Amino acid sequence: AQKVTQAQTEISVVEKEDVTLDCVYETRDTTYYLFWYKQPPSGELVFLIRRNSFDEQNEISGRYSWNFQKSTSSFNFTITASQVVDSAVYFCALSVNDYKLSFGAGTTVTVRA
Amino acid sequence: DTAVSQTPKYLVTQMGNDKSIKCEQNLGHDTMYWYKQDSKKFLKIMFSYNNKELIINETVPNRFSPKSPDKAHLNLHINSLELGDSAVYFCASSQDHLAPYNEQFFGPGTRLTVL
Numbered sequence: 001a002q003k004v005t006q007a008q009t010e011i012s013v014v015e016k017e018d019v020t021l022d023c024v025y026e027t028r029d030t031t032y033y034l035f036w037y038k039q040p041p042s043g044e045l046v047f048l049i050r051r052n053s054f055d056e057q058n059e060i061s062g063r064y065s066w067n068f069q070k071s072t073s074s075f076n077f078t079i080t081a082s083q084v085v086d087s088a089v090y091f092c093a094l095s096v097n098d099y100k101l102s103f104g105a106g107t108t109v110t111v112r113a
Numbered sequence: 114d115t116a117v118s119q120t121p122k123y124l125v126t127q128m129g130n131d132k133s134i135k136c137e138q139n140l141g142h143d144t145m146y147w148y149k150q151d152s153k154k155f156l157k158i159m160f161s162y163n164n165k166e167l168i169i170n171e172t173v174p175n176r177f178s179p180k181s182p183d184k185a186h187l188n189l190h191i192n193s194l195e196l197g198d199s200a201v202y203f204c205a206s207s208q209d210h211l212a213p214y215n216e217q218f219f220g221p222g223t224r225l226t227v228l
Binding site: 037097 | 169214218222
Protein backbone atom coordinates (compact mmCIF):
# COMPACT_ATOMS: atom_id res chain seq x y z
CA ALA A 1 0.00 0.00 0.00
CA GLN A 2 1.10 3.51 -0.69
CA LYS A 3 1.33 6.21 1.93
CA VAL A 4 2.24 9.88 1.92
CA THR A 5 2.99 11.74 5.13
CA GLN A 6 3.04 15.49 5.44
CA ALA A 7 3.91 15.95 9.08
CA GLN A 8 3.47 19.71 9.11
CA THR A 9 -0.19 20.60 9.46
CA GLU A 10 0.22 24.35 9.37
CA ILE A 11 3.08 26.75 8.72
CA SER A 12 2.86 30.49 9.21
CA VAL A 13 5.55 32.83 7.92
CA VAL A 14 6.06 36.49 7.27
CA GLU A 15 6.34 37.64 3.70
CA LYS A 16 9.80 37.15 2.15
CA GLU A 17 10.68 34.28 4.47
CA ASP A 18 11.53 30.92 2.96
CA VAL A 19 9.31 27.99 3.81
CA THR A 20 9.99 24.28 3.32
CA LEU A 21 7.23 21.71 3.21
CA ASP A 22 8.13 18.14 4.06
CA CYS A 23 6.79 15.08 2.27
CA VAL A 24 7.71 11.50 3.10
CA TYR A 25 6.35 8.63 1.06
CA GLU A 26 6.12 4.87 1.37
CA THR A 27 5.81 2.38 -1.45
CA ARG A 28 7.19 -1.02 -2.37
CA ASP A 29 7.06 -0.23 -6.06
CA THR A 30 10.35 0.67 -7.69
CA THR A 31 8.60 2.80 -10.29
CA TYR A 32 6.50 5.58 -8.88
CA TYR A 33 5.65 9.20 -9.43
CA LEU A 34 5.48 12.06 -6.98
CA PHE A 35 3.42 15.19 -7.35
CA TRP A 36 2.79 18.45 -5.60
CA TYR A 37 -0.54 20.26 -5.86
CA LYS A 38 -1.59 23.64 -4.54
CA GLN A 39 -5.07 24.44 -3.25
CA PRO A 40 -5.50 28.20 -2.80
CA PRO A 41 -8.37 29.64 -0.73
CA SER A 42 -10.55 29.66 -3.85
CA GLY A 43 -10.57 25.85 -3.61
CA GLU A 44 -9.30 24.54 -6.91
CA LEU A 45 -6.39 22.09 -7.08
CA VAL A 46 -3.47 23.23 -9.18
CA PHE A 47 -0.74 20.89 -10.39
CA LEU A 48 2.76 22.14 -9.56
CA ILE A 49 5.27 19.42 -10.35
CA ARG A 50 5.79 15.76 -11.12
CA ARG A 51 8.88 13.62 -10.44
CA ASN A 52 9.50 9.99 -11.35
CA SER A 53 11.42 7.59 -9.16
CA PHE A 54 14.35 7.41 -11.55
CA ASP A 55 15.00 11.11 -11.63
CA GLU A 56 16.51 12.46 -8.44
CA GLN A 57 17.49 15.74 -9.98
CA ASN A 58 16.27 18.71 -8.00
CA GLU A 59 14.14 21.22 -9.77
CA ILE A 60 13.71 24.95 -9.55
CA SER A 61 10.85 26.91 -11.04
CA GLY A 62 10.94 30.57 -10.14
CA ARG A 63 10.60 30.84 -6.38
CA TYR A 64 9.68 27.15 -6.08
CA SER A 65 12.17 24.34 -5.70
CA TRP A 66 11.89 20.65 -5.01
CA ASN A 67 14.36 18.29 -3.36
CA PHE A 68 13.82 14.60 -4.12
CA GLN A 69 15.87 12.13 -2.05
CA LYS A 70 15.19 8.42 -2.51
CA SER A 71 17.51 7.54 0.36
CA THR A 72 15.14 9.19 2.80
CA SER A 73 11.95 8.70 0.72
CA SER A 74 11.36 12.42 0.76
CA PHE A 75 10.18 14.95 -1.78
CA ASN A 76 10.36 18.33 -0.09
CA PHE A 77 9.14 21.62 -1.47
CA THR A 78 10.63 25.03 -0.75
CA ILE A 79 9.08 28.41 -1.46
CA THR A 80 11.74 31.10 -1.49
CA ALA A 81 10.90 34.68 -0.57
CA SER A 82 7.29 33.80 0.15
CA GLN A 83 4.46 36.09 -0.89
CA VAL A 84 0.91 36.47 0.37
CA VAL A 85 -0.33 34.78 -2.81
CA ASP A 86 1.50 31.63 -1.76
CA SER A 87 -1.00 31.15 1.05
CA ALA A 88 -2.67 27.85 0.29
CA VAL A 89 -2.88 24.20 1.23
CA TYR A 90 -0.13 22.20 -0.44
CA PHE A 91 -0.53 18.51 -1.11
CA CYS A 92 2.09 15.93 -1.88
CA ALA A 93 0.83 12.87 -3.76
CA LEU A 94 2.12 9.52 -4.96
CA SER A 95 1.11 7.42 -7.96
CA VAL A 96 2.17 3.87 -8.80
CA ASN A 97 0.73 1.37 -11.22
CA ASP A 98 -2.61 1.23 -9.43
CA TYR A 99 -3.54 4.36 -11.37
CA LYS A 100 -4.66 6.47 -8.46
CA LEU A 101 -3.18 9.39 -6.61
CA SER A 102 -2.58 8.88 -2.91
CA PHE A 103 -2.52 12.26 -1.24
CA GLY A 104 -0.87 13.40 1.94
CA ALA A 105 -2.96 15.25 4.50
CA GLY A 106 -1.79 18.62 3.20
CA THR A 107 0.12 21.50 4.77
CA THR A 108 -1.60 24.84 5.19
CA VAL A 109 0.77 27.70 4.50
CA THR A 110 -0.16 31.17 5.67
CA VAL A 111 2.01 34.04 4.53
CA ARG A 112 1.45 37.24 6.50
CA ALA A 113 2.20 40.64 5.03
CA ASP B 114 -12.24 27.56 -21.82
CA THR B 115 -12.59 25.61 -18.61
CA ALA B 116 -10.72 22.31 -18.82
CA VAL B 117 -12.66 20.38 -16.18
CA SER B 118 -15.99 21.79 -15.11
CA GLN B 119 -18.40 20.69 -12.43
CA THR B 120 -21.97 21.66 -11.65
CA PRO B 121 -23.25 22.73 -9.29
CA LYS B 122 -20.55 24.51 -7.31
CA TYR B 123 -22.62 24.41 -4.15
CA LEU B 124 -25.30 21.92 -3.18
CA VAL B 125 -27.32 22.12 0.01
CA THR B 126 -29.86 19.41 0.64
CA GLN B 127 -31.71 17.46 3.30
CA MET B 128 -30.80 14.02 4.61
CA GLY B 129 -32.41 11.25 2.64
CA ASN B 130 -32.54 13.14 -0.65
CA ASP B 131 -30.96 12.00 -3.90
CA LYS B 132 -28.65 14.37 -5.77
CA SER B 133 -26.30 14.40 -8.75
CA ILE B 134 -23.10 16.25 -9.54
CA LYS B 135 -22.05 16.61 -13.16
CA CYS B 136 -18.52 16.74 -14.53
CA GLU B 137 -17.26 17.46 -18.01
CA GLN B 138 -13.73 17.71 -19.41
CA ASN B 139 -12.75 19.20 -22.73
CA LEU B 140 -9.14 18.03 -22.66
CA GLY B 141 -9.70 14.91 -24.72
CA HIS B 142 -8.56 12.76 -21.80
CA ASP B 143 -9.45 9.10 -21.52
CA THR B 144 -9.62 8.83 -17.74
CA MET B 145 -11.80 10.63 -15.22
CA TYR B 146 -11.95 10.48 -11.43
CA TRP B 147 -14.04 11.47 -8.45
CA TYR B 148 -12.34 12.48 -5.20
CA LYS B 149 -13.85 13.39 -1.85
CA GLN B 150 -12.25 16.06 0.33
CA ASP B 151 -13.44 15.96 3.92
CA SER B 152 -13.61 18.77 6.45
CA LYS B 153 -9.97 18.17 7.40
CA LYS B 154 -8.94 18.68 3.77
CA PHE B 155 -8.04 15.03 3.30
CA LEU B 156 -8.41 13.97 -0.33
CA LYS B 157 -9.36 10.42 -1.19
CA ILE B 158 -10.17 8.83 -4.50
CA MET B 159 -13.63 7.37 -4.90
CA PHE B 160 -13.90 6.22 -8.50
CA SER B 161 -12.05 6.20 -11.76
CA TYR B 162 -13.38 5.60 -15.25
CA ASN B 163 -11.38 4.99 -18.38
CA ASN B 164 -13.23 5.56 -21.62
CA LYS B 165 -16.58 4.93 -19.91
CA GLU B 166 -15.41 1.82 -18.04
CA LEU B 167 -15.01 1.64 -14.27
CA ILE B 168 -11.41 0.90 -13.28
CA ILE B 169 -11.25 2.01 -9.63
CA ASN B 170 -13.92 1.74 -6.96
CA GLU B 171 -12.48 2.52 -3.57
CA THR B 172 -14.94 0.79 -1.24
CA VAL B 173 -17.40 3.59 -1.59
CA PRO B 174 -20.96 2.91 -0.28
CA ASN B 175 -23.23 1.77 -3.05
CA ARG B 176 -25.38 4.84 -2.46
CA PHE B 177 -22.78 6.50 -4.67
CA SER B 178 -23.10 5.61 -8.32
CA PRO B 179 -20.91 7.12 -11.00
CA LYS B 180 -22.18 7.27 -14.55
CA SER B 181 -20.13 7.94 -17.64
CA PRO B 182 -22.26 8.53 -20.75
CA ASP B 183 -19.12 9.22 -22.77
CA LYS B 184 -15.45 9.70 -22.04
CA ALA B 185 -15.83 13.46 -21.60
CA HIS B 186 -18.43 13.15 -18.84
CA LEU B 187 -18.45 11.50 -15.44
CA ASN B 188 -21.43 12.21 -13.25
CA LEU B 189 -21.86 11.25 -9.61
CA HIS B 190 -25.26 10.31 -8.29
CA ILE B 191 -25.80 9.96 -4.54
CA ASN B 192 -28.86 8.27 -3.09
CA SER B 193 -30.24 8.66 0.41
CA LEU B 194 -27.83 11.38 1.42
CA GLU B 195 -26.37 11.23 4.93
CA LEU B 196 -24.79 13.88 7.13
CA GLY B 197 -21.38 12.26 6.62
CA ASP B 198 -21.61 12.84 2.89
CA SER B 199 -21.02 16.54 3.47
CA ALA B 200 -17.71 17.29 1.77
CA VAL B 201 -16.18 18.85 -1.30
CA TYR B 202 -16.26 16.54 -4.29
CA PHE B 203 -13.66 16.99 -6.99
CA CYS B 204 -13.75 15.64 -10.48
CA ALA B 205 -10.45 15.15 -12.29
CA SER B 206 -9.15 13.84 -15.59
CA SER B 207 -5.89 12.54 -16.96
CA GLN B 208 -4.71 11.54 -20.36
CA ASP B 209 -4.35 7.81 -19.86
CA HIS B 210 -4.85 5.66 -16.77
CA LEU B 211 -2.13 3.30 -17.97
CA ALA B 212 0.38 6.09 -17.49
CA PRO B 213 0.53 6.89 -13.77
CA TYR B 214 2.96 9.69 -14.51
CA ASN B 215 0.24 11.79 -16.08
CA GLU B 216 -0.85 14.64 -13.90
CA GLN B 217 -4.51 14.91 -13.09
CA PHE B 218 -6.42 18.07 -13.87
CA PHE B 219 -9.03 18.94 -11.31
CA GLY B 220 -12.37 20.64 -11.53
CA PRO B 221 -13.31 23.51 -9.20
CA GLY B 222 -15.06 21.23 -6.73
CA THR B 223 -18.66 20.90 -5.55
CA ARG B 224 -19.34 21.68 -1.92
CA LEU B 225 -22.11 19.37 -0.73
CA THR B 226 -23.82 20.18 2.55
CA VAL B 227 -26.32 17.72 3.95
CA LEU B 228 -28.61 19.12 6.64
